[in-house]
Amino acid sequence: MGAVLEMELLLGARPLPVMARVTECQPEGGGSHRVQADFVALAQVDRDTLADVLQAMGADALSVRPAGPG
Numbered sequence: 001m002g003a004v005l006e007m008e009l010l011l012g013a014r015p016l017p018v019m020a021r022v023t024e025c026q027p028e029g030g031g032s033h034r035v036q037a038d039f040v041a042l043a044q045v046d047r048d049t050l051a052d053v054l055q056a057m058g059a060d061a062l063s064v065r066p067a068g069p070g
Contacts, residue, residue: 001022001023001024001025002021002022003021003022004019004020004021004022004040005019005020005021005022005037006018006019007019007020009050011049011050011053014049016042016046016049016050018039018040018041018042018046019039019040019041019042020037020038020039020040021037021038021040022035022036022037023036023037023038024036
């Protein structure tokens, strides 16, 4: 709880670099976890893109991976 994660949200082939603070983490079985996080840093243009995607396709359209170096 409270950890800040740097990651990329993948919208199709377009990665959006973001920072998010973990607000909840629950075990899901099989060694995986369900993590809820609040965005700490996300450019406005990327917020608009994300909002459009979520409205059109729903939250399941999102994939998350750790951000690469740099």
